[in-house]
Amino acid sequence: MSGQSNYNPKTGIEKWLDARLPIIRLGVDTMIFPSPRNLNYWWTFGAILAVMLVSQLITGIILAMHYVPHPDMAFDSVQHINRNINWGWMLQPMHAVGASMMFLAVYIHMFRGIYYGSAKNPREMIWIVGMVIYLLMMATGFMGYVLPWGQMSIWGAIVITNLFSAIPPEAAGTAVTQWLWGGFAVDGPTLNRFFSLHYLLPFLIVGMVILHIWALHIPSNNNPTGISIKTKADTLNFHPYYTVKDAFAIVVFLMIFSYFLFFKPDSMGHPDNFIPANPYSTPAHIVPEWYYLPFYAILRAVPDKLMGVVAMFASIGVLFALPWLDTSKVRSMRYRPLAKQFFFLFVLVCLGLGWAGAKLPSDLVFATGVDADGHEVGLTFVWMSRILTIYYFAFFLVILPILGLVEKPKPRPASIEASVLGTDKGDN
Amino acid sequence: MLKRIVSLAIIASFSAGAVFAAGAGAKNKTQDWHFEGMSGTYDKAAAQRGFQVYQEVCAACHSLKYVAFYNLGDKGAPFYDPEYPNPNDNPVIKAIAKMFTIIDGPDESGEMFERPGITADKLPNPYANEMAAKASNMGALPPDLSLMTRARADGSNYLYSLLTGYEDPPEGMKLSPGMSYNPYFSGGNQIAMGNPLSEGRVEYTDGTEASVDQMAKDVVEFLTWAADPKMEQRKRTGWVVLIYLFLLALLLYGSYRAVWRDVKH
């Protein structure tokens, strides 16, 4: 798909520029890039994420003009932005709610990739770069949540940085946490470096996104059938076909974003973050932002501190290996009846883990009876997390590898064109 | 078995601190607020009365440190007057500011001095500092109220329930010294703040009867505004944005259909 170019410079200036910096050629070739003609709306989330990234960068740079990264002033400066800065009441929630919306989009984007086999040969590098982007997003989002310096900010920072204290002190666990904090606790130095890194990481994300798109332009998009592009009849130019489709999807997504931004700005956050940070008083119930909840549940599902941390990081790490764990020769689960069912169960498990992450481990999912002291007993969330955690890992480490070998896929169309026209039901 | 589960849960929860159920609190009494819904606005008259309640009752102990006097006359604020788009020119705002004493300084001799408030001032803190506030309240710190309705789940209903929820402790319950019984309190059911409202505690200038229920509603209206002063602006902008995006979506869908008209996909 790469190689030949569709750009013919006409004027002298264009030729001059093209010989020195072929930026117009890059733009033209990107725009008329041949894409599979059957991409559905699940493929619009890439463009949606690009828009959200730009929105976060712009609002973030603006907020940095007014925000003060100092423990005595951070909380006040966020209030100052919301109360005094022109349009600050819109720009600050735009950044905070925007982060949530970006994670929503990235999760849909990732689930789509798993379902249609977009991670698999020859797109492993697209997936791996994407996972690096996701990790950078998690780090950026976490540090950004610390900046308003409310109760959830500081306690989130304390809890997450304490994950590193799971490393035994003799193996430099204490040294690592003190290095992270710049002191003996989460305090001013921590806030200041989080601010610096929160500003830096998004630019790394931009760099990674460029690599992500570059890698995408080598084999072109995967598509709902998972079948590779064979002829020109399988493709359409990116512009205007997918620019207009993406634009429509972006606007629909922005409507959802706007609803939360203007009418429910607090719904993605936590009331405790409207209380200024107090390192001497822990809120009754610490919860991370919703987009970390599944991992938080996995962390708490393991009764050993170090192993919990390992499990949590492993749950993200296993995603990197997905291209090789899914052994099926068929990319799209559309033609894999069993894998499809396991996949939908996996989605439910992730939602269930998120639910468990928001609850106290000892809360009951449902009661089965009453013990001798009159307390209700039943399935607690920590036990639910354990069951779901087992499925989470089993999906990647057992189900996908074995299923690919034993499952008998349904017949697939001969080509993208054939699937679109419905002419042919081949079985390659 | 339960013990085992509980101990496991404690181990599994973070080293950072004890995790326990939030507030044994009773369920909030839900009110129909004027500011609710996608086009809800603040009831200005109620918010003005609420300011009076804050000023005459709450302000003795509670600061409202993020609110400046000029905020009171902003668009969407309780004392907004369209005749004075710049709240700093609004005589009502100026008069309110003047009623408060502001500690300013230091002057040439290094002393702090008192002066009447101006519109640019923020509402003064009743105590010099946090420790002074605690010392005057038997160790309990009266929290700042600027964000109170957003810093509690279902904040407006919570605050209303709390203010109207004082009652005698149930039989056999022993209150700690200086505490009052309030089943709605999020930090347990013993609260360090004594019942602040009683019938006729303030005398409303607009003739409204100052029942406990009325004062609680009014002060919640005011404090909800204080916590979210740009709500009206936000919702109004939200409507414009949503309508624009909806029309744009229609146009783009038309564009999309036109582009894809002859293409099977």
Place this chain on the structure above:
Amino acid sequence: MSTPVESDEPTRRDFIHIASGTAVVAGAGFLAWPLIDQMNPSADTLSLATIEFDVSSLEEGAQVVAKWRGKPVFIRYRTAAEIEEARSLDVSVLKDKQTDSERLVPGPDGKLKPQYLVAVGICTHLGCVPLFDPKDTKGGEYGGWFCPCHGSHYDNSGRIRKGPAPTNLVVPPYWYMSDTVIQIGKEASV
């Protein structure tokens, strides 16, 4: 790219694209305004754009320096002799020709109050704050202000008399809200 599909009926087809393109551009234009406007002075800054000052607290012959928009403002209660000195000056000798009464504003009764002189305390040469000391030479040779940076002398009306400064001290917008209270930062609304 002109038309994406074969242009058998270009006008009708193009219309929808032009309409949506215009709507996108218009929306982006409206969105740009908050992004620009956020850099303008914020509400707390604007709340100090005007200050009120009670001149009745001044003593004759003294000046008070008020802070207004991050600048010093000299408010001086001039003696009768000083007023007379300022008025009797022949304007033609000045670099920046202004009479004393042109540098004053009327009170609520419509009459000037020559005893109160208000001027921004920033030398018009390179922005230093001139010194005030009518009883000594520290205040310059003309009984007004002296800028120590490059030696500009101002008279008691704030007019430049000697030295490199090109213009007189700036008179800020102000008006008498009452007989004794001036508001700096705003002209009287007529």
